[in-house]
Amino acid sequence: MADSFDFRSMLMDPSIPFEQIPFEGIVFGDFDSRKEGWFLTAREAPTPSEQEVIENVPFRQGNFDFSEYNGDRFFKQREIKYTLMYFGENGNYSDRKSIEQEIKRQLMPQTITELYDTHDTIYHWKGKVKSIEVEDDEKYGTLTATVVFDCYPFAIRNHDEFDDLWDEVYFPHWIFMDKRYEINGKTTVTYHNIGSRMVEVTLKVVSGSVSYGGMTINSGSSKFISVPKGKHDIEFDGNGVIELSAVREEMI
Structure with missing residues (x-):
C-alpha cells in the first residue's frame, strides 16, 4: 500500500542504498527531508494555548469565561518542532556548511503552505517556518537541525485517491x-x-x-x-x- 503515498512525493531514489534511506520525515513545499538525506530523530507537537477571554467582576466569586462560542474553544497558533540529523559522507566541513545553507534556503523563505509528516499519514498541518537552528559536530561529521513551524492549531484531514480507498476499506462512508x-x-x-x-x-x-x-x-x-x-x-x-x-x- 506504500505506493498510495505518492501524493506526498516521498518516494526515494532507488540508487540510494536501502540502509541509508530515512523512513521518517517531513515534506514542506519542495523540501522533502528524506530525499535531502536528513533523518528525523524527534518531533514535538504540544497542544496549542487557548485564546482566553476572561473577565473578573468585583464582589463575585470566580470569573466569567467568554472563551467559548457555539460550543467551540478557540486556540492560538500551534508550534511544531522537528529535530533532523544529517550524516556527512566524507566529514568535510565545507560540505556540511553547504548542506546547512541549503536547508535554510529551502525552508525559511516558504510562505504558509502544507506540512506533511510521516507520523500523521492521513492529516497535514498548515503553516510556515519560524526558526531553524543547525549544530555542527566536527568530531562525528554530522549536523543537527532544529526546525520550528508556526502552524494552524488543527490538523487538516487529507482527501485524495488514497484516502478514498482507505475510507471504503476501514471507515464509514461519512x-x-x-x-x-x-x-x-x-x-x-x-x-x-x-x-x-x-x-x-x-x-x-x-x-x-x-x-x-x-x-x-x-x-x-x-x-x-x-x-x-x-x-x-x-x-x-x-x-x-x-x-x-x-x-x-x-x-x-
Missing part, C-alpha cells in the same frame, strides 16, 4: 463529511460533523432547485452553512440533489 442527498419537498437531512470544531459546510445544488434558510439555490450554485461539531438536523425544501462537503479538522 468519514470525510462529503455526501449527497435527494430532496423531495420538505426534507430533513442529518449531517455528522465528526471533526473537532465547527466547520463551514459547502452546500452545492447538483440538480434541481432547493431552498435553505429562506434562500432558493438553483442547480450549479452553492453556499456555505456553519455546522457545529456533532450530529445536526438541517431542513431543506424543493426538489433536487444536493451535496454537502467540508474539510475535517482535528485536534491531535
Whole structure:
C-alpha cells in the first residue's frame, strides 16, 4: 500500500542504498527531508494555548469565561518542532556548511503552505517556518537541525485517491463529511460533523432547485452553512440533489 503515498512525493531514489534511506520525515513545499538525506530523530507537537477571554467582576466569586462560542474553544497558533540529523559522507566541513545553507534556503523563505509528516499519514498541518537552528559536530561529521513551524492549531484531514480507498476499506462512508442527498419537498437531512470544531459546510445544488434558510439555490450554485461539531438536523425544501462537503479538522 506504500505506493498510495505518492501524493506526498516521498518516494526515494532507488540508487540510494536501502540502509541509508530515512523512513521518517517531513515534506514542506519542495523540501522533502528524506530525499535531502536528513533523518528525523524527534518531533514535538504540544497542544496549542487557548485564546482566553476572561473577565473578573468585583464582589463575585470566580470569573466569567467568554472563551467559548457555539460550543467551540478557540486556540492560538500551534508550534511544531522537528529535530533532523544529517550524516556527512566524507566529514568535510565545507560540505556540511553547504548542506546547512541549503536547508535554510529551502525552508525559511516558504510562505504558509502544507506540512506533511510521516507520523500523521492521513492529516497535514498548515503553516510556515519560524526558526531553524543547525549544530555542527566536527568530531562525528554530522549536523543537527532544529526546525520550528508556526502552524494552524488543527490538523487538516487529507482527501485524495488514497484516502478514498482507505475510507471504503476501514471507515464509514461519512468519514470525510462529503455526501449527497435527494430532496423531495420538505426534507430533513442529518449531517455528522465528526471533526473537532465547527466547520463551514459547502452546500452545492447538483440538480434541481432547493431552498435553505429562506434562500432558493438553483442547480450549479452553492453556499456555505456553519455546522457545529456533532450530529445536526438541517431542513431543506424543493426538489433536487444536493451535496454537502467540508474539510475535517482535528485536534491531535
